[in-house]
Amino acid sequence: MTKLLAIIKREYLQRVRARMFIVTTIGLPIAMALFGLAPALVMSIEAGTPLRILVLDETGKLFGRLQGAVRVEEVEEPKDEFGAQQRKDALEKARQQNFILEEVPLAGRSEAEINTELDRRLKAKEIDAYLILPADLMQNGKALFYRRNTSDLFSTRKIQGALDGAIREQRLSDAHVDAATLKELARPSQFETMRISSAGNERDSGWGFVLMFFGGFVMYISVLLYGQVVLGAVIEEKETRIAEVLFSSVKPFTLLMGKLLGVSLVALTQLTIWGLAVAGFGVYGINLLASRGIPLVVPKVPLLFYVYFVLFFLVGYFVYATLYALIGSIVTTSQEGGQLAMPIIVLLVISFYLFLPVSKNPDSTLAFWLSIIPFFAPISMLVRIITQTPPLWQIVLSLVIGVSTATLLTWVSARIYRIGMLMHGKRPTIPELIRWVRQN
Numbered sequence: 001m002t003k004l005l006a007i008i009k010r011e012y013l014q015r016v017r018a019r020m021f022i023v024t025t026i027g028l029p030i031a032m033a034l035f036g037l038a039p040a041l042v043m044s045i046e047a048g049t050p051l052r053i054l055v056l057d058e059t060g061k062l063f064g065r066l067q068g069a070v071r072v073e074e075v076e077e078p079k080d081e082f083g084a085q086q087r088k089d090a091l092e093k094a095r096q097q098n099f100i101l102e103e104v105p106l107a108g109r110s111e112a113e114i115n116t117e118l119d120r121r122l123k124a125k126e127i128d129a130y131l132i133l134p135a136d137l138m139q140n141g142k143a144l145f146y147r148r149n150t151s152d153l154f155s156t157r158k159i160q161g162a163l164d165g166a167i168r169e170q171r172l173s174d175a176h177v178d179a180a181t182l183k184e185l186a187r188p189s190q191f192e193t194m195r196i197s198s199a200g201n202e203r204d205s206g207w208g209f210v211l212m213f214f215g216g217f218v219m220y221i222s223v224l225l226y227g228q229v230v231l232g233a234v235i236e237e238k239e240t241r242i243a244e245v246l247f248s249s250v251k252p253f254t255l256l257m258g259k260l261l262g263v264s265l266v267a268l269t270q271l272t273i274w275g276l277a278v279a280g281f282g283v284y285g286i287n288l289l290a291s292r293g294i295p296l297v298v299p300k301v302p303l304l305f306y307v308y309f310v311l312f313f314l315v316g317y318f319v320y321a322t323l324y325a326l327i328g329s330i331v332t333t334s335q336e337g338g339q340l341a342m343p344i345i346v347l348l349v350i351s352f353y354l355f356l357p358v359s360k361n362p363d364s365t366l367a368f369w370l371s372i373i374p375f376f377a378p379i380s381m382l383v384r385i386i387t388q389t390p391p392l393w394q395i396v397l398s399l400v401i402g403v404s405t406a407t408l409l410t411w412v413s414a415r416i417y418r419i420g421m422l423m424h425g426k427r428p429t430i431p432e433l434i435r436w437v438r439q440n
Helices: 002-016 019-043 062-069 084-095 111-123 153-174 179-185 208-234 236-240 252-291 303-330 334-340 342-353 355-360 365-370 377-388 392-420 430-438
Strands: 051-057 099-103 129-133 144-147 194-197 200-203
Touching: 002 252, 019 252, 051 062, 051 111, 062 099, 062 153, 099 153, 111 129, 111 144, 129 153, 144 153, 208 236, 208 252, 208 303, 208 334, 208 342, 208 377, 252 303, 252 392, 303 334, 303 342, 303 377, 303 392, 334 342, 342 355, 342 377, 355 365, 355 377, 365 377, 377 392, 392 430
Parallel strands: 051 099, 051 129
Antiparallel strands: 129 144, 194 200
16 A cells, blocks of 8 residues: 555656646636636627718618617516626616617708718718618618628627518508507517426526536546546556566556556646636636626536536546556557557547437436446436436446446556566557456
8 A cells, every 4th residue: 555655646746746737727727717708808898989870761661660679678677586687787788789870861862862972971981881771671672781891790780680670560560560569569488497306396597508518528628638648657667668677566556556546636636726716717707797797697506416527527537547547558659559549539529429319318218328338427427417317226326337347447457557568569469468367
């Protein structure tokens, strides 16, 4: 045990003190915070003055409705209790259409004269755009929108959406539908999803898919990042040719386990720091965005879900880490290890994308077996727990099979490691690997 702890300490401190570890541990949360906050803050910046748009309404009916459509609409009070007033203020701000619409008088001038005047004012930057609504627009005509900056798709789509609403209202008005009836017909339905569980009925916040994707993505990235580190750590002594010295004082199994656990502790340390950074963002970042009128809702996730996430994350990580250790026991160089590790990456990618069919039908036979097979279980079982929690015996069975698989792979890797570390220049065949495992 003393030698195992010494190896774990050496592997852990060697990597934790590395400059790259410090840079990535500090730099990644900062980068993620910038990518998360910067776009939202930039979108909240008032860029310049409102767009001044002249409207040539040849229909004689649409300008008033169009002007009303781009104004601030009445915002309903949010029904949930978290930050209701902040979200209301943000919605009011988001609904403001930064446009100034003016109608072009038609009396006494021809259409050609008006178009010439509009072109001149647009080129002279007296206006930002002008909109022509032909007389047959209500039937099959086409509205024409002229502006200098055609890359501002958001404003263009807002004008188009407002025009569609104005035309729809005018058509209903022409059909003798009064304003009260029109407002009632346009009233959206109230739709709420309820999740039925053993604890009773509860409102679904809609964050289930986000949690599923986030959990699978964290596991996917962690294995990709640290799997290669485990691989490199296992074949480190083989490339430096000091295995002969180490094996004189340390058993192969102890050396392999020390490396595996040491690297895993490095991974858990870095992930813990990143997790605390995410929690800090949840406390300060959300309040910052809310103060700028950008609401974010914190999902209410049961504590048991976090426990399951930690358990299946550890099981999944060690299953794939022992696969990398097994590859490292076979190969003689890092280049060979990278080539043989491709099937592991493919297996991991498949397990990540399989969360889609599992989330659609978490009680299906496919979902059950995917949540039992140790290479797919960490992600698939988490998906089932979040969407529709399976019976406890299935969760326990999945954990037991995952732990047993990781233990078995570690034992097989150690049996191969003790002989493979002393071989150079030749990759062993499958029959040779079987013989190494059986050899006492």
